[in-house]
Amino acid sequence: MCNDPDIGIWLADRVTEIERFVGQLPSIAILVPEEEQVVSIATALQDALAEQNISVVACPNGQVIGQDNDIRVFDVQHIKGLEFEAVFFKDVDRLAEVYPDLFDKFLYVGATRAATYLGLTCSGSLPPAISKLQPMFSKEWSGK
Numbered sequence: 001m002c003n004d005p006d007i008g009i010w011l012a013d014r015v016t017e018i019e020r021f022v023g024q025l026p027s028i029a030i031l032v033p034e035e036e037q038v039v040s041i042a043t044a045l046q047d048a049l050a051e052q053n054i055s056v057v058a059c060p061n062g063q064v065i066g067q068d069n070d071i072r073v074f075d076v077q078h079i080k081g082l083e084f085e086a087v088f089f090k091d092v093d094r095l096a097e098v099y100p101d102l103f104d105k106f107l108y109v110g111a112t113r114a115a116t117y118l119g120l121t122c123s124g125s126l127p128p129a130i131s132k133l134q135p136m137f138s139k140e141w142s143g144k
Helices: 005-022 037-048 092-098 103-111 131-136
Strands: 028-032 056-058 071-075 084-089 114-120
Touching: 005 028, 005 037, 005 084, 005 114, 028 037, 037 056, 037 071, 084 103, 092 103, 103 114
Parallel strands: 028 071, 028 084, 056 071, 084 114
Antiparallel strands: none
16 A cells, blocks of 8 residues: 555656656656555555646556556566666565565566666665665755
8 A cells, every 4th residue: 555645745756857857758657566556556646646637557467558658557576578768666675575585686677677767765764685775866866
């Protein structure tokens, strides 16, 4: 479930930031660690982006539905073979908990789906496998 409204707001802010940089909304995927989160994060993000008239589509069981300018939400297990201009991992720490043996593979596959922008959210602390990268992260791309 998407229990943290700040995550939805942060994602919405990054989406509008990307749209401003590019001049139009590019292809964007949100990757969640569990199938049960697909619909709830899509709904939360749709609510957060309602004023911008941006469509968010839940893609249960990896169904590739929606238009190129829709934001699509997938369980990370179903992302192989797709490519997007921007990819966001929601709850990368939860992904490491749920799939400790596959975390690095899911992270690699998801990160390589992003042509230009890669974002990560964390509900707790960064997984040890990527914690040394924390100084390289920022809350937004615009530097404001």
